[in-house]
Amino acid sequence: MERIKKADLKKLEKIISKYEGENGSLIPALQEIQRELGYIPQEGLRLISEKIAVPESQIYGVITFYARFRLKPQGKYTIKVCHGTACYLSGAKDITDSLSDELGIKVGETTDDRLFTLETVSCVGACGLAPVMMINDETFGRLTPRQARRITKKKK
Numbered sequence: 001m002e003r004i005k006k007a008d009l010k011k012l013e014k015i016i017s018k019y020e021g022e023n024g025s026l027i028p029a030l031q032e033i034q035r036e037l038g039y040i041p042q043e044g045l046r047l048i049s050e051k052i053a054v055p056e057s058q059i060y061g062v063i064t065f066y067a068r069f070r071l072k073p074q075g076k077y078t079i080k081v082c083h084g085t086a087c088y089l090s091g092a093k094d095i096t097d098s099l100s101d102e103l104g105i106k107v108g109e110t111t112d113d114r115l116f117t118l119e120t121v122s123c124v125g126a127c128g129l130a131p132v133m134m135i136n137d138e139t140f141g142r143l144t145p146r147q148a149r150r151i152t153k154k155k156k
């Protein structure tokens, strides 16, 4: 589980205190937390549950139902390395390992500065360009690990 930063916890407490004891305030509270922090920290679920008097399981259900809510911080840039068959056979794993090394995070994690999130995905429909990665909406193909690192570094 990601550890919540102290500053984020303070913000979360401040937001929640505004909604304390109000009926029907769960979704507006979650929206505001998502807007301010960029995610809903799992460590904050108990606090939200206590203050808004809604069971944690229900809050969790709402968060996972609505795609706009996230339980993990998301970087400004989301790097998706395609691990579909064509890309995998063309060295996608080496690209992922190289980026993981460059950014100091594992797949599914976000850098501390919240700049990059690293993910793997199945076929993104550009098999002719394998191996492929996407950074937000931009597609990069015929990559080598070195090129992938270079492209990523330029975003810093």
Ligand code: FES
Binding pocket: 082, 083, 084, 085, 086, 087, 088, 122, 123, 124, 125, 126, 127, 128, 130, 132
């Ligand atoms: S397998 Fe990677 S784009 Fe199709």
